[in-house]
Amino acid sequence: MKITFLGTGTSQGIPIIGSTHPVCLSDNPKDKRLRVSVLVEWDDYCYVVDCGPDFRQQMLNAKVSKIDGVVFTHEHADHTMGLDDIRPFFFRQGDIDLYAHKRVFKALEKRFDYIFTTKAKYPGVPSVVKHEIKNKPFTLGNLEVIPIDGLHYKLQVFGFRFKDFAYLTDMKTVPDVELKKLKNLEVLVVNALREEPHISHFNLVEALEFIEKVNPKKAYLTHISHHLGFHDDVQQKLPENVFLAYDSLQITI
């Protein structure tokens, strides 16, 4: 299984438009972060988790020519606003499979009504097939994927386990009962926004505590704010098996 970090930044991305914060001005490519998303590939399958405003650039950067579907964690704009850019895949492949909670589909249907409408579709508008996810395993390609149910302040969010890889973003609370689904992981990805506490995201300490509880072989941090600091400085402070993810990082499990 190959994982590509397509984006590792929080909702505004890094650099933030107009910001003069030193991290936003950094020349280190590892300090430039598009909105969070990962590409998960195994056998001949290729799925994207989330489809934010940087989706087009991310598909170009990772040279993706075919996707088998898009899986959504939740409906926030930084995770969904690139949906129109599935068009090149739609033109080549036909209807695109989307996987999301019923509530997320409702939000997408409002924002992208022209995609979901069944009557008088404008030519060139992409078509999608909706697959509603509940908190129970579902199939992607030849794999059973396990949703992990958490809270992002008061909003329900899904993380996903693919074999021995789990991807959790925008989490603030993960109920203990869900931790059972995260045993014996090779790699856990989890959000760590900044050092200061935040109402809807793990900060660094909370993310590290969560990693200790889950006890994967390796963990990567994502959904990073410029307030967390320079990539190279933060990496030095992390435990041996914990890494700050960066855009275009690839790992093989």
Ligand SMILES: [Zn+2]
């Ligand atoms: Zn987010």
Ligand SMILES: [Zn+2]
């Ligand atoms: Zn969010």
